[in-house]
Amino acid sequence: xxxxxxxxxxxxxxxxxxxxxxxxxxxxxxxxxxxxxxxxxxxxxxxxxxxxxxxxxxxxxxxxxxxxxxxxxxxxxxxxxxxxxxxxxxxxxxxxxxxxxxxxxxxxxxxxxxxxxxxxxxxxx
Numbered sequence: 001x002x003x004x005x006x007x008x009x010x011x012x013x014x015x016x017x018x019x020x021x022x023x024x025x026x027x028x029x030x031x032x033x034x035x036x037x038x039x040x041x042x043x044x045x046x047x048x049x050x051x052x053x054x055x056x057x058x059x060x061x062x063x064x065x066x067x068x069x070x071x072x073x074x075x076x077x078x079x080x081x082x083x084x085x086x087x088x089x090x091x092x093x094x095x096x097x098x099x100x101x102x103x104x105x106x107x108x109x110x111x112x113x114x115x116x117x118x119x120x121x122x123x124x125x
Contacts, residue, residue, distance in 0.1 A: 010105040012038035012045065020046060024053060027067060035118065038106060045104065047118055070096060072122035080116045083108055094119070
């Protein structure tokens with residue numbers, strides 16, 4: 001479960017969704033599809049057409065996983081920060097109704113404009 005007192009995922013790099021599809025697809029509801037995935041050291045997040053699924057890989061073997069769903073319908077506000085010259089990380093911050101703020105920090109060349117459009121489409125659409 002995400003610790004919402006310190007809800008932050010850092011140094012996420014984009015991976016091919018196919019790498020995690022076998023773990024995520026069984027969780028998806030009818031009509032929901034996975035779009036893009038990002039991985040940190042062990043944990044990863046997946047953006048779907050309805051939510052963000054944060055996966056916390058636990059234990060030495062990594063077989064135990066916690067899947068936390070963050071519904072895009074509950075996002076009240078969001079902020080995107082692009083990478084700069086010296087600060088090479090991009091950020092996405094989301095404020096969820098009843099939950100608070102969740103922050104994702106992405107490595108270098110992440111297309112944050114795409115993430116902004118993805119979130120905006122579901123929050124504003």
